[in-house]
Amino acid sequence: MKVYAINGSPRKNKNTATLLQKALEGVKEAAKDKEIETEIINLYDLNYTGCKSCFACKRLGGVSYGKCAVKDDIQEVLEKVSQADGIVFGSPIYLGTITGQLQSFIERLIFPYLVYDENYSTLSPKKMPTAFIYTMNAPEEVMNKLGYLKTFDHIESTIEHIFTKPLAMYSNNTYQFDDYSKYKSNAFSEEAKAAHRKIQFPLDCQKAFELGASLIK
Ligand SMILES: Cc1cc2nc3c(=O)[nH]c(=O)nc-3n(C[C@H](O)[C@H](O)[C@H](O)COP(=O)(O)O)c2cc1C
Incomplete structure (x- = not known):
């Protein structure tokens, strides 16, 4: 696995x-008696683009039907991730959404599996x-006010359609920075940030661990 x-x-x-x-540690812990391997893939180490709209993945009778035909660093990753027993996506929020690098990866992973038929069925x-x-x-509270959850919901629905929710x-x-005093950042209180980091981040780590464990259960 x-x-x-x-x-x-x-x-x-x-x-x-x-x-x-932490999520991968949770996976390992939950899968104790099963043979399970985990791997983190750092997208920014790889040279690739988003979908190039060549439509080779939708061409009837084509050799790349249902597969991404673009040849770059991500091709091998798409193959192995498609056969995975679990996937944990992670992203910072950049300008209200996931990073361009992850969006490009998701385009390449998901679009070839999406069939342009009446039900938009899938080939995953x-x-x-x-x-x-x-x-x-x-x-x-700011995340809620800015409507980020609607964006996340949309991304998650796309993943659910092809794989699972x-x-x-x-x-x-x-x-964001190790030392707030070195950056123009008076929009934030470093004190409040430091307190949040000390108290909340360990709780978030625990939550991530439990999320990983639930993924395998
Ligand atoms: C280019 C850029 C854009 C960002 N835009 C947002 C944003 O729109 N909303 C937000 O809450 N945080 C934003 N952030 C902050 C990051 O999402 C946040 O610091 C994140 O936890 C960084 O993740 P990392 O430490 O794994 O790199 C932005 C950061 C960068 C570098």
Whole structure:
């Protein structure tokens, strides 16, 4: 069995990556007696684009029907992730949505499986469990006020259509810099941020761990 975490953050050891790692620890813990491998894929290490609209994946009788025909670093990843026993997507929120890198990855992963028939049926080889971890500067009440949940719901519906409905969690009011005094950032109170980081982030890590465990159960 194999479970992948897809890191949509350019940073490999900050908020999103830490929570993804915790989720994979939860997977391992829940799967104790089963043989299970986990892997984190850092999208920003790879050279790829979003869908190029070539429609080779929809061409009747074509060699790439139901598959992405674009040849770049993501091709191999698409193949292995499509056969996974679980996928945990993770992204920081950039300008109100997931990062461009993760959006491009999702286009490439999902669009070839979407059939343009009456029911928009799917060709995905597996209906593996999925989860989504979002991290953002916005505190929870701001996230709600700005309507982020509607955006997340839309992303999750697309994933649900092709695979399964993602379990979702949010980590709000995240720490963006190691030292707030070095950056123009008077929009935020460093004190409040530090307190939130100290108290809430460990709870978010625990939540991510439980999310990973639930994915396998
Ligand atoms: C380009 C950019 C845009 C951002 N836009 C938003 C935003 O619209 N809303 C928000 O709440 N946070 C925003 N943030 C903050 C990040 O989402 C937040 O710090 C996140 O937890 C960073 O994740 P990381 O530590 O895994 O990189 C933005 C950060 C960057 C760099």
